[in-house]
Amino acid sequence: MVRTPLTPLERARGLQLGALLRGARGERSIGHVAVAAGLSPETLRKIETGRAPTPAFFTIAALAAELGLSLDEVAAVCAIPDPDALSA
Structure with missing residues (x-):
């Protein structure tokens, strides 16, 4: 399966989402938050x-x-x- 390339808007939205999650995570480690949410730390790192x-x-x-x-x-x-x- 070939994935359609992301638009600049989709990439920008991904960066905004990552910034929101990083800010909300604060001082907690990626590993702690990822495991508690049922994800791998690498998946959370990629999203952030x-x-x-x-x-x-x-x-x-x-x-x-x-x-x-x-x-x-x-x-x-x-x-x-x-x-x-x-x-406008």
Whole structure:
């Protein structure tokens, strides 16, 4: 299966998601948070650095729960901007 290349917007959203998760993780180790959320530390590292910019919904839900984030907060950070607002 060939994966369609990500758009610049998708890559930017992945970086925003990673920054949100890193900030919420604070001083806790990647390993501790990843295992508590049911992920491997490498998977969390890839998400936080934007190398895995489109993780599955259930991955995000597990991370949000572990980090005390609401899914509304995550969605707000990763929302697609209104095209009309971009041109204004």
